[in-house]
Amino acid sequence: MSKGQATRGVILDEAGRLARRVGLGGLTIGSLATQTGMSKSGLFAHFGSKESLQLQVLEHSTERFVDEVIRPALRSPRGIPRVRDLFERWLEWDSAEGGCPLVAASFELDDQPGPVRERLVRVQRDWTETLTMVFTSGISEGHFRPDADPHQFSQDVQGVMLAYHLASRLLADPAAADRARRALAALLDAAA
Numbered sequence: 001m002s003k004g005q006a007t008r009g010v011i012l013d014e015a016g017r018l019a020r021r022v023g024l025g026g027l028t029i030g031s032l033a034t035q036t037g038m039s040k041s042g043l044f045a046h047f048g049s050k051e052s053l054q055l056q057v058l059e060h061s062t063e064r065f066v067d068e069v070i071r072p073a074l075r076s077p078r079g080i081p082r083v084r085d086l087f088e089r090w091l092e093w094d095s096a097e098g099g100c101p102l103v104a105a106s107f108e109l110d111d112q113p114g115p116v117r118e119r120l121v122r123v124q125r126d127w128t129e130t131l132t133m134v135f136t137s138g139i140s141e142g143h144f145r146p147d148a149d150p151h152q153f154s155q156d157v158q159g160v161m162l163a164y165h166l167a168s169r170l171l172a173d174p175a176a177a178d179r180a181r182r183a184l185a186a187l188l189d190a191a192a
Contacts, residue, residue: 008046011036012060015053019061020098023108024054024116054116061101062123069093070130079143080188082134083157087184090161091177099169102127103162128154135191144191156187 011032018035019027028050033040047053073086094100102123109117131154138144144153160183167176 009060011038011043011046012057015057016061016064016101017098019057020096020101020104024058024101024105025108025112027054027057029053051114051116055119057101058105058116058119058123065093065100065102073134078134079138079141080192083138083188084184086131086134087157087161087181091164091180094161094165095168095177099165103165128158131157138191148191153187153191157184160184160187 014036015027015032018032022031029040029043029047032038032053033043036043043053047056069086069089073082073089076082076085090100094103098104102120105116105120106124109120132150135144135148135150135153139146139148139150160180163183164176164180167173167179173179
């Protein structure tokens with residue numbers, strides 16, 4: 001990795017932390033300059049525009065999500081253990097300061113057309129497909145009924161995750177994680 005790539009990685013890590021607090025819309029080259037102590041012109045040379053910065057932060061956050069949540073969970077045994085591991089890793093990801101930047105961006109950008117929203121839509125579709133494939137592998141393993149609907153399960157799990165996000169982040173409910181785990185257990189039982 002070159003020095004420039006390493007610097008870019010450090011900047012994107014900081015930009016990702018900032019975006020978790022202020023959202024992608026609140027992320028600007030100026031706010032990042034203030035946060036990092038770097039010059040606006042230096043950051044502009046790295047990113048060129050607010051939109052480019054937002055796209056790169058979104059991509060960086062997605063890569064971190066894959067590295068911290070998806071890849072490790074895919075090493076778990078297929079079926080129920082993999083679903084549970086994926087869910088637990090997502091809960092941990094969302095528990096970080098500022099919550100899940102991909103969920104926050106989804107609410108922030110849901111009706112704002114443009115390249116950042118388009119990229120986020122692809123990211124969320126990939127996540128949905130991952131959940132669907134993990135559930136489908138559980139059908140193959142005999143953990144779930146053959147007639148269970150993987151797409152419905154994926155949507156239901158995401159509903160639990162969004163409810164957890166709201167309860168834990170906005171409402172500061174200390175029982176949010178326990179309730180989310182019980183809701184997942186109910187979904188798993190219904191599909192078994």
